[in-house]
Amino acid sequence: MSKDNLKGGVNEGGNSVINSVTNGKRDGERDGERDGKIDSEAVKRQAIALGFHQVGIAPIAMTLSAAEQNAQAALQAWLAQGFQADMAWMNSDKRQDIRHVMPGAKSMICVALNYYTPQQRLKGRQYAKISRYGWGRDYHRILSQKLKQLAHWLRSQPSPPGNEAIEARPYADTGPVQDKFWAQQAGIGWIAKNGNVITRRYGSWVFLGEIITNLALAGDQPHTAHCGSCSRCLDACPTAAIRAPGVVDANRCIAYHTIENRAAVLPEAIAQNLQNWVAGCDICQDVCPWNQRFAQESDIEAFQPYPGNLNPTLTDLCDITDAAWNQHFPASALRRIKPSMLRRNARAALAAHRPSPSRQHREPPSSIPYDKHPV
Numbered sequence: 001m002s003k004d005n006l007k008g009g010v011n012e013g014g015n016s017v018i019n020s021v022t023n024g025k026r027d028g029e030r031d032g033e034r035d036g037k038i039d040s041e042a043v044k045r046q047a048i049a050l051g052f053h054q055v056g057i058a059p060i061a062m063t064l065s066a067a068e069q070n071a072q073a074a075l076q077a078w079l080a081q082g083f084q085a086d087m088a089w090m091n092s093d094k095r096q097d098i099r100h101v102m103p104g105a106k107s108m109i110c111v112a113l114n115y116y117t118p119q120q121r122l123k124g125r126q127y128a129k130i131s132r133y134g135w136g137r138d139y140h141r142i143l144s145q146k147l148k149q150l151a152h153w154l155r156s157q158p159s160p161p162g163n164e165a166i167e168a169r170p171y172a173d174t175g176p177v178q179d180k181f182w183a184q185q186a187g188i189g190w191i192a193k194n195g196n197v198i199t200r201r202y203g204s205w206v207f208l209g210e211i212i213t214n215l216a217l218a219g220d221q222p223h224t225a226h227c228g229s230c231s232r233c234l235d236a237c238p239t240a241a242i243r244a245p246g247v248v249d250a251n252r253c254i255a256y257h258t259i260e261n262r263a264a265v266l267p268e269a270i271a272q273n274l275q276n277w278v279a280g281c282d283i284c285q286d287v288c289p290w291n292q293r294f295a296q297e298s299d300i301e302a303f304q305p306y307p308g309n310l311n312p313t314l315t316d317l318c319d320i321t322d323a324a325w326n327q328h329f330p331a332s333a334l335r336r337i338k339p340s341m342l343r344r345n346a347r348a349a350l351a352a353h354r355p356s357p358s359r360q361h362r363e364p365p366s367s368i369p370y371d372k373h374p375v
Ligand code: SF4
Pocket: 194, 236, 237, 238, 239, 240, 241, 242, 248, 252, 253, 254, 255, 256, 280, 281, 282, 283, 284, 285, 373, 374
């Protein structure tokens, strides 16, 4: 991280490490409550000092902004189509309006951590594929620790004259926060056609975190979208889970099924298209030109892969014991995938290699019953 990164300069689309502070007032912004440039910049400097790779701020108006209304409508349409599968937590009032999470919230501080490491998977049909997010130490722990430190620092700051004490509530993929929407509003990146947030600096290999605060801070410009006419992710998805640009149907998504689906058997239309994925799926990120061009190695040592997570074999995972699972996946986000699920996924991936008349490529049914999928 160079010293220049701390200057707050901004490129087109707000993709600098520290997003610039906007001078204009936004829709619904409260008169007399903006603390101005100095406080926002102080928050951002602290975030960068704690090791976050990007930070931006989105103001929260007293009432829903036009952008929030649009996001709310999009979420409701997604839910109405059942694209959340059995992730009931997606259908929460709090997720629809951040003011239900913290009445009096005035700012959303959004951060990103780059987790890319340069290792590549071995090629060969014997190897199981594990999504990059799960290669190293559980990102929730790394993100939470840094967010808690930032929130603690915020609370310890003197509140503006006449204002209540500073509240700061951190979220590390752990609460009813539309993290991708707020990341775009804070200028971190844009919600891409594959449903992920893409940053100009790191591609989409980032973990997102937020702090909701009652501190009024000057905000950044929302990030503009830069997918253009590209459709590589839509074309590459083996289960046609990206139903429209930015709209991912969890029912069809390999990541949902390998991580969240607790059924004893995977739906056949998913199983036969696993392409050796047993824990998540990176296909729609691997093919993205932004990732191919801008991925850079994370400086966070904890994200370096555990040796066994890179190239396990399907046959080994088919029969992995609970004890071996426990030993093999220490402090890893992959622990969400219980040993029976991992065995199920590996067996299904292996079975998909065998020719069978009943196992022809088929369009997945829309009723197949997602988390680390890219929505
Ligand atoms: S994670 Fe895999 S299955 Fe899900 S939308 Fe992306 S390419 Fe498709």
